[in-house]
Amino acid sequence: MYTFGLIGYPIKHSLSPWIHESFLASTDVKGSYSIIEIDPAESFSKNMQLLKEKNLNGFNITVPFKQSIIPFLDELDEEAKRIGAVNTVVHKDGKWIGYNTDGKGYVRSLMDKYPALESEKELSLLMIGAGGAARGIYYALLAEGFTNIDITNRTLASAQELTEFKPVSANTNIKTLKDAEETLSDYDVVIQTTSVGMKPHEGTSIMSLDKLKASCIVSDIVYQPIKTRFLTEAESKGALLHFGHTMLLYQAQLAFEIWTNKNIELVELETALRLQLEG
Numbered sequence: 001m002y003t004f005g006l007i008g009y010p011i012k013h014s015l016s017p018w019i020h021e022s023f024l025a026s027t028d029v030k031g032s033y034s035i036i037e038i039d040p041a042e043s044f045s046k047n048m049q050l051l052k053e054k055n056l057n058g059f060n061i062t063v064p065f066k067q068s069i070i071p072f073l074d075e076l077d078e079e080a081k082r083i084g085a086v087n088t089v090v091h092k093d094g095k096w097i098g099y100n101t102d103g104k105g106y107v108r109s110l111m112d113k114y115p116a117l118e119s120e121k122e123l124s125l126l127m128i129g130a131g132g133a134a135r136g137i138y139y140a141l142l143a144e145g146f147t148n149i150d151i152t153n154r155t156l157a158s159a160q161e162l163t164e165f166k167p168v169s170a171n172t173n174i175k176t177l178k179d180a181e182e183t184l185s186d187y188d189v190v191i192q193t194t195s196v197g198m199k200p201h202e203g204t205s206i207m208s209l210d211k212l213k214a215s216c217i218v219s220d221i222v223y224q225p226i227k228t229r230f231l232t233e234a235e236s237k238g239a240l241l242h243f244g245h246t247m248l249l250y251q252a253q254l255a256f257e258i259w260t261n262k263n264i265e266l267v268e269l270e271t272a273l274r275l276q277l278e279g
């Protein structure tokens with residue numbers, strides 16, 4: 001009997017318990033997934049002590065603790081180290097080992113939706129945003145073999161900082177949002193990683209897509225609403241869409257794989273999650 005959980009704050013409305021309980025129900029793995037809400041005003045160290053006593057087999061970490069967890073780990077996966085944030089911990093041989101499945105989960109979701117990308121690693125990608133999610137996605141795209149990934153962000157210094165661990169083989173230009181809008185036709189894949197367009201601000205979009213190439217793949221990690229204004233505008237330009245809720249499923253799939261060695265089939269769950277999010 002496995003015991004899993006999620007730490008974060010606030011997490012009462014998190015979709016993770018639903019996703020992982022669906023995973024458990026679809027395999028012969030017996031277990032439970034609980035919500036462990038931690039008040040950020042309380043001592044984190046004390047709470048980690050209590051968490052150790054629970055002896056969970058694994059747990060996820062969400063905001064605001066993805067960085068605070070790091071000093072409490074016994075080992076840290078290389079990718080999580082580069083990203084500087086952990087969203088998954090496995091308890092193995094008495095040790096807490098930290099991973100970050102967000103970026104890799106995102107890339108898996110993109111490649112599963114558009115498998116032709118597998119042989120098109122030389123395409124030009126544009127990533128919008130330079131926050132925590134962007135950092136994970138950028139390094140996972142590089143690890144996947146993409147080499148031309150430009151970054152645009154409102155604050156240029158954050159975009160510059162994000163590239164600190166990039167290999168010399170990576171071609172990354174940092175652009176202002178205005179410059180990115182002007183040169184949008186240069187890109188084959190555009191990935192929106194900021195929270196702009198998320199409910200209750202669904203009327204907003206981070207940039208004009210006037211110059212978008214018709215065959216472009218356009219992705220938005222926002223999943224509430226599922227079809228953001230950004231994606232609606234991209235669709236009207238003839239773009240191929242990639243939706244944010246799939247990242248949520250794939251990062252969970254990877255976490256479950258780390259905990260149990262089981263690879264979960266996502267097709268039916270994807271439909272169920274979409275229907276749930278669409279209300």
Ligand code: ATR
Nearest residue numbers: 129130131132133134153154155158193194195196
């Ligand atoms: P996360 O960890 O979810 O990625 P984050 O670290 O707070 O969140 O990053 C938020 C990203 O959204 C950043 O790229 C941020 O731009 P800045 O670096 O300039 O702050 C971007 N962002 C958030 N609100 C924005 C807005 N209204 N306009 C433009 N960019 C915005």
